[in-house]
Amino acid sequence: MAEAARDNLQPNRPLLCKQAGGNRTLDFSVAAVLPAGGSGERMGSATPKQFCQLLQRPLISITLERFERVHWIKEIVVVVSKQNFELMSSIIEHYGHSRAIVVEGALTRHQSIFNGLKAFVVNQSPSSWLEKPEVVIIHDAVRPFVEEDILFRVATAAKEYGAAGAIRPLVSTVVATNAEGYLDHSLERAKYRASEMPQAFTFDIIYRAYQQCTDYDFEYGTECLHLTLKYCGTSAKLIDGPPDLWKVTYKRDLYAAESLIKESLSKSVCIFTGMQKEAVQLGCLLQEALQLMMEVDVLTWSLNKESQCIQAISSGLYYNFIYININNFDLPLEIVQLMELIENAKLSALYPVVVTVVHLNNLETASSCIRMEDFTNIKELAKEAHQKNVLLYRLLINYTQVCEAAQ
């Protein structure tokens, strides 16, 4: 079994390409504009919803993280109201959103989006270091669960057709009311869709549409797709999006978002083992036991240049790590390295990271039975780690015989 187990250490599926979007490339440039000027009235809260905290982190930062996972989106312009400019700048600084910049918005949503677009146009904003992209994605700051797949589909459709937007089936029947508040008629659900975000446009088309907008459009215009149709004659390609595109509107949506994030953090675990037979065996047994509940990758610990271990930690896909350690109870160098890599990857700046160190103590080869009290060094490390939002747990297994039932 040890041989088979060792082969298993190279995962079959391409590691880290599940969410991170990995290898997709586009032969045109793409940037994004996130209007984040809303006041959050419907939330019944003083804090605009894009700045509400989810697991101690502002919602807008979670949305930005999703965009930054997608390597082919170059810059992300966040448009906020004047009074939130400093707050937004500090969020970008604190969470290390290196591809995001803040732009000051205006009174209406459409004027704010237009301000965001202007940041890419040299003569409008002479100090700007941004380059005008071929395609621009527009997305709500308060739709945090956007995945690369839908971003890719709207961006490529926009390049081909000039404009594209995500749609979803209608959840409720839509009715037209007459002036007295009675039902005039119900719309046939099959013919209509809810228009959601993200939407994408070739930059020149959406910019031209905004240049022609009237004050009425800026004030009451429903959405960008309508404006490009009206002023540029561009009929957007509509693309079925996933249900996760929903907009955080009410307090209940914040509750739902927080629960979904918690769920996603516990969805995958990365197990590191040394080269010893027992460690590898235990890693594989754990994988078997856990894989019905979550995604499990098992990797042999190594820090060479091509190391999948370093990739796994820096990918942002894992917030749960297990290190399986044999007969070494002082403070294994590997644990120190692992903690450093987690810190460097800034994982715990985003969410709490859980690291479990499993100590396997073979009583037949070890000098004595080890007790938990003996781990003083790791205790110190755990205290330090806790300050940095990393929860370090230890599990000690004293055994006399490996269970070989699976052989």
Added chain:
Amino acid sequence: MAEAARDNLQPNRPLLCKQAGGNRTLDFSVAAVLPAGGSGERMGSATPKQFCQLLQRPLISITLERFERVHWIKEIVVVVSKQNFELMSSIIEHYGHSRAIVVEGALTRHQSIFNGLKAFVVNQSPSSWLEKPEVVIIHDAVRPFVEEDILFRVATAAKEYGAAGAIRPLVSTVVATNAEGYLDHSLERAKYRASEMPQAFTFDIIYRAYQQCTDYDFEYGTECLHLTLKYCGTSAKLIDGPPDLWKVTYKRDLYAAESLIKESLSKSVCIFTGMQKEAVQLGCLLQEALQLMMEVDVLTWSLNKESQCIQAISSGLYYNFIYININNFDLPLEIVQLMELIENAKLSALYPVVVTVVHLNNLETASSCIRMEDFTNIKELAKEAHQKNVLLYRLLINYTQVCEAAQ
């Protein structure tokens, strides 16, 4: 302060009329039909969403509880698929939904609603003990947060106009697509509304509409409001509903619903005190301290016929109770009575109930300082209570002088 405090014991606002709907009456009969035959495909779960558990309780039971709080709704017919008939019957039995009955549904939503209506028509269902109501409310089993106010408004409007339904502003822009999947046009948001539940009808109108329905209507018909317009020429009165009417559709909605229920359970507390000065003072101080965070009622313990204490417990408005007790550490009779009333009101069959007994021990008058270890009798009671989903906590305050800072 003690005098002022005692006056405060009679709350200004009419006790228990906030949610329970208390005193509203209607001069016509009303019943309800809850179609609950959905399969829950969108939830990505094997359990249909109406049977998913929220705090260990099926969603449908929470919706039923909301209807049963409204005393002017006589019967509630729940329509379920054949395979869930037994399950639904056992839920009604287990949670004591005395006004609910189960009816077997059919293949489509509209056929199921029609089956629910037939249960009220004697010659269709000879064994039925139900009387045909003047107005029938139709509501989704998976919209658990319906309040009496909107039920009242749709019922009275239905009586006046023949049909009525709750509407909400559109969250997303609605777009029409052409056959090739491009944007045809966007609807002007201001002219349209999302049609939600509850809806209400005079019984004869909705029944007549269903009698005339074609197979196509039964299969593809969007909603009841449309059918009564089409077959009876009745144009429904549309009524702005609150945001809580939303439909549990996706897994995230279950998360949101659970969080909202938890929040509501911790929203109000009822404090009981004896007549002793210190108990009343402490009750009033607690009220002052807590009332920024939650609704607090303070009542003097009494079990006479008109007792507000009994009303408060049986109302279902409180899941948190505090009993303030002076110098009596054995097992005060009042605590036993309180626990019995909670059990009789079946509160803890629905959600966990928290009871905190505060023991005030005045060291100047008491014989000695009491220790927590002395409460053996209450310990036994707490163990028993825990089996019944009641969490009984004790708080002992040994003091030598009442803090009179507020005087």
